[in-house]
Amino acid sequence: MERRTLHPRDGWQAKVEALGLIWHTADGRPYWDEGTCYAFSRAEIAEIEGATAELYRLFLEAGQAILDKGLLGRFGIPDYCHKAIRDMWNEEPPALNHGRFDLGYDGKGPPKLFEFNCDTPTALLEAAVVQWDWKEEVFPGLDQYNSLHDKLAAKWKDIAPSFEDCVHFAHIADEAGEDTVTVAYMRDLAERAGLETVPILMADIGWDGTQFVDMDLRPMSGIYHLYPWEWLVNEAFGRNAVATMEETAWIEPIWKMMWSNKAVLPLLWEMFPNHPNLLPASHAPLAGDYVKKPLLAREGANIEVRRGGATEAATGGDYGEEGFIYQALYDLPGEGEKRPVIGAWIVDGEPAGMGIREDGPITGNAARFVPHVIQG
Secondary structure (H helix, E strand, O other): OEEEEOOOOOOHHHHHHHOOOOOOEEOOEEOEOOOEEEEEOHHHHHHHHHHHHHHHHHHHHHHHHHHHOOOHHHHOOOHHHHHHHHHHHHHOOOOOOEEEEEEEOOOOOOOEEEEEEOOOOOOHHHHHHHHHHHHHHHOOOOEOOEOHHHHHHHHHHHHHHHOOOOEEEEEOOOOOOHHHHHHHHHHHHHHHOOOOEEEEEHHHOEEOOOOEEOOOOOEOOEEEEEOOHHHHOOOOOHHHHHHOOOOOEEEOOOOHHHHHOOOHHHHHHHHOOOOOOOOOEEOOOOOOOEEEEEOOOOOOOOOEEEEOOEEEEEOOOOOOOOOEEEEEOOOOOOOOOOEEEEEEEEEOOEEEEEEEEEEOOOOOOOOEEEOEEEOO
């Protein structure tokens, strides 16, 4: 695992915009950073791929245990959602079943799980398409661990017959455009699979008394939502969404609330203590150095890194009322804001590639996405 410094391509901004990545610069700094790349050996890639498949297996077991042992209350999930989560887990409605495991990895020891972004995962277009296009131009003779685009396209084709009507693609009007980019990419994949798609903002979804409708009063029988379930179920129409799941298929399904909630991390450690791909985690502070994380935080918000009994780094935000978990500190390789976190993707149970984000000790929304190649 080698970090390399490169010269960005001339006109790289226009090149990534042509692929749909309009959100490539933040506060005057590149978010898409092709002035850096990481080179991995095939053995290292095999280790990351194997860890991804193994972690998915652990999450399947954890999901079943949560339901069998009645642990949803530990996750702070509203009681009225519990039956729907159980039903959707058992019925397996049409879904992409995709997500991004955030991993610590230094090439010296096994990859370690930080968390699983599987409800509304972003950094998708850049991982699936943009970094591959970069590799083809800059390093055409090298390979890349990346089957994400093909696997997502195949999964959309697989579930397309489940939808007799169109699929609506919903998200918030995010100022940065990150959500817009992700949803536009997903819409393109769905249309290539033969589906009719309709874009809509979450705020514009209506309820006619019996079903969800769009701005033209068209019924919404399938909704891809880049909007967290923990937000959705606390909206005014949250109970309507839960009550009409047999009529409206939500992608991804509500059972993802179990996996995207960081309360799953202590449970995994309870079920699989000392597993090589897990870090010790608990609902109470740990001995030694640790990271304090809210159950539902996003973009690195409200996280505290504790080392030697003192706070080494901390971020603000609006999370924390839902509770915290404590996870053993993993020392990322690199220094300063050059510390990489591996985003290992999975689609329907199959490892599908990775993306890398660089930041300081806490990976936040200012992290830079850097591409990778396989050498040798």
